Amino acid sequence: xxxxxxxxxxxxxxxxxxxxxTTVALTLIGGSTFANDKVYQLIQKVNPSADPILSTxxxxxxxKNHVDPLLLASLVRNESSFNNNAVSSAGAVGYGQxxxxxxSELGVNPNDPxxxxxxxxxxxxxxxxxxxxxxxxxxxSYNAGLGNVQAYNxxxxxxxxxxxxxxxSNDYATLVNQSPLLPSIPKKPALSSPKKNVVVYYPxxxxxxxxxxxxxxxxxxxxx
Numbered sequence: 409x410x411x412x413x414x415x416x417x418x419x420x421x422x423x424x425x426x427x428x429x430t431t432v433a434l435t436l437i438g439g440s441t442f443a444n445d446k447v448y449q450l451i452q453k454v455n456p457s458a459d460p461i462l463s464t465x466x467x468x469x470x471x472k473n474h475v476d477p478l479l480l481a482s483l484v485r486n487e488s489s490f491n492n493n494a495v496s497s498a499g500a501v502g503y504g505q506x507x508x509x510x511x512s513e514l515g516v517n518p519n520d521p522x523x524x525x526x527x528x529x530x531x532x533x534x535x536x537x538x539x540x541x542x543x544x545x546x547x548x549s550y551n552a553g554l555g556n557v558q559a560y561n562x563x564x565x566x567x568x569x570x571x572x573x574x575x576x577s578n579d580y581a582t583l584v585n586q587s588p589l590l591p592s593i594p595k596k597p598a599l600s601s602p603k604k605n606v607v608v609y610y611p612x613x614x615x616x617x618x619x620x621x622x623x624x625x626x627x628x629x630x631x632x
Contacts, residue, residue: 447481455490473529482579504528
């Protein structure tokens with residue numbers, strides 16, 4: 409009788425464990441799906457002619473590089489308006505407006521959509537690491553160069569950069585507030601020194617905002 413009760417108890421605990429794991433998995437999938445839907449809606453609003461799988465590509469690149477997909481989507485919106493053919497006057501290209509030197513350092517092809525997003529997400533994560541998880545400083549570093557953020561000990565007083573940080577931050581806040589299954593404030597990741605930081609000084613920063621671009625027709629935190 410005791411043995412039978414122990415077996416029944418173990419079976420009940422196993423079922424509860426499976427139910428818990430399934431519930432957690434469904435919650436994570438739901439959160440992921442919700443985020444992907446919000447990114448898709450944003451892309452359709454800003455650039456209806458964009459690649460229909462762009463939201464999935466953004467989500468994949470963000471998860472791979474341990475950043476919030478909503479933050480990456482907000483950055484890409486301001487960098488290129490979700491146009492992979494965008495080219496800046498300084499030569500920055502693609503969704504994340506990577507400069508060729510930066511893309512080379514990151515080991516990505518800036519002209520390939522998926523590779524460009526992967527490099528953009530990785531560089532954003534490096535800037536988050538370099539700035540102790542501070543999103544606004546990371547965005548300033550992405551736009552104006554890490555060297556300038558360090559030199560000014562904060563967001564550089566460049567109009568372009570301050571406008572960029574404000575715009576991306578506002579877009580990000582809007583998306584986060586629309587996502588009940590995601591935290592309102594991203595948790596800081598376990599920080600470590602980036603293997604290799606690309607330091608580019610303004611105005612020749614490694615990325616450039618969308619307003620300075622022309623079109624070339626030829627062409628929260630996630631922890632490991």
